[in-house]
Amino acid sequence: MGVGRFVYTPILPVMVSALGLSKSAAGLIxxxxxxxxxxxxxxxVTPVIKGSRRGWFLGALALSAATTGLMAVSESLAAFLVLRFIGGVASAFVLVYSSALVLDRLARAGRAGLAAVHFAGVGLGIAGSAALMAVMVAKGADWRALWWASAAVTVVALAAVAVLIPAQRAVPSAPVKRDGGRNPGLAILIAAYGLYGFGYVITATFIVAIVRAAPDIAPLEPAIWLVVGLAAAPSIAIWSMVARRIGDLAAFAAACLIEALAVIVSVTVLTPPAILLAAILFGGTFMGIVALGISAGRRLSSGDAERMLALMTAAFGLGQIVGPAFAGVLFDATGSFLIPSAAASAALVVAGAMAYAIKKL
Known part of the structure; x- marks a missing residue:
């Protein structure tokens, strides 16, 4: 996930320089x-998908590797759009089926608390791929080589998980409890989660490009995405502890406010200490908010977990889709990420306020 879904961020500035891509085109990709x-x-998450979870997981990981590598083959915007779209489908299947396999087996082993280790893989993937990209760029690698290397990392992951997650006899899942009731708190949380999708994704897509464009902090370009990944790795465990103390909704609200600060600082205080702090705060919250949102959603969903997950995914996905294209268009019009980042920061503040307001219902 850290490679297939997020490696575009450190490769993007190199592609823009080599291919002359506009920021609106980069955002569209x-x-x-x-x-x-x-x-x-x-x-x-629908019953349409039949067969082995492990088979779908490994197949999706292979598709992720293929679409990542094929990004190096063409210079066509249309090809980039198609490949990244298919890669997005593959990334979703990887997350859903890896989580289903790992979390189910942890639960059967009585080790559910290790779930945070599983999700830390996204942050470690971001950090590892960022370090690889930084080394390759320093050695003069072009954008094509960066995509090929990223694909190679995914192939290694495919081989590893094929060994580490052996085939097992399917275990029937418990029937889903459905009560047909409507919870206004859940509806508010879904809307807040959608705003979060919009609020985080602009920085997640363009933070390396922001650093490259600012002379005072440009030397930090190789390190900034690495810092985000290292901060993300332990974030779910940390926010889970916070949630146990103050509740998942209050923790969700707090994390949104911290991330809003990180987003606005990343475009307004362009000094090395400030951008490093922004990267730490951003990395330390964006995965945690996902976990907190899903945890709160499960609690508010009256047992209908599949429907809750589908609705939250849809809201989050719509926010993610709008964010990069919105930011790219505004950058091309204004020459700055200030306005889109300010809008993203405001969306995070509103999302946090909405989540906190649910506590009073």
Whole structure:
């Protein structure tokens, strides 16, 4: 996930320089990936998909590797859009089926608390791929080589998980409890989750490009995405502890406010200490908010977990799709990410306020 879904962020500035891509085109490519992720996530939680979870997981990981590598083959915007869309579908299947396999087996082993280790993989993937990209760029690698290397990393992951997650006899899942009731708190949370999708994704897509364009912080370009990934790795465990103390909704609200600060600082205080702090705060919250949102959604969903997951995924996905394209168009019009980042920061503040307001219902 850290490679297939997020490696576009450190490769983007190199592609823009080499191919002369506009920021609106770069944002559109990112939005295409998120549109594929939305479709894949919605399909993956429906009864349409039959067969082995492990088979779908390994197949999706192979497709992720293929679409990542093929990004190096063409210079066509249309090809980039198609490949990143298919890669987004594959990324969604990877997340859904890896989580289903790992979390089910942890539960049967009585080790559910290790779920945070599983989700830390996204942050470690971001950090590892960022370090690889930084080394390759320093050695003069072009954008094509960066995509090929990213694909190679995914192939290694495919081989590893094929060994680490052996085939097992399917275990029937418990029937889903449905009560047909409507919870106004859940509806508000879904809307807040959609705003979060919009609020985080602009920085997640363009933070490396922002750093490259600012002379005072440009030397930090190789490190900034690495810092985000390292901060993301332990974030779910940390926010889970916070949630146990103050509740998942209050923790969701707090994390949104911290991330709003990170987003606005990343475009207004362009000094090395400030951008590093922004990267730490951003990385330390964006995965945690996902976990907190799903945890709160489960609690508010009256047992209808599949429907809740589908609705939250749809809202989050729509926010992700709009964000990069919106930011790219505004950058081309104004020459700055200030306005889109300010809008993203405001969306995060509103999302946090909405989540906190649910506590009073």
């Amino acid at each position: 990112a939005s295409s990936n998120y549109a594929g992720y939305l479709l894949g996530a919605l399909i993956a």
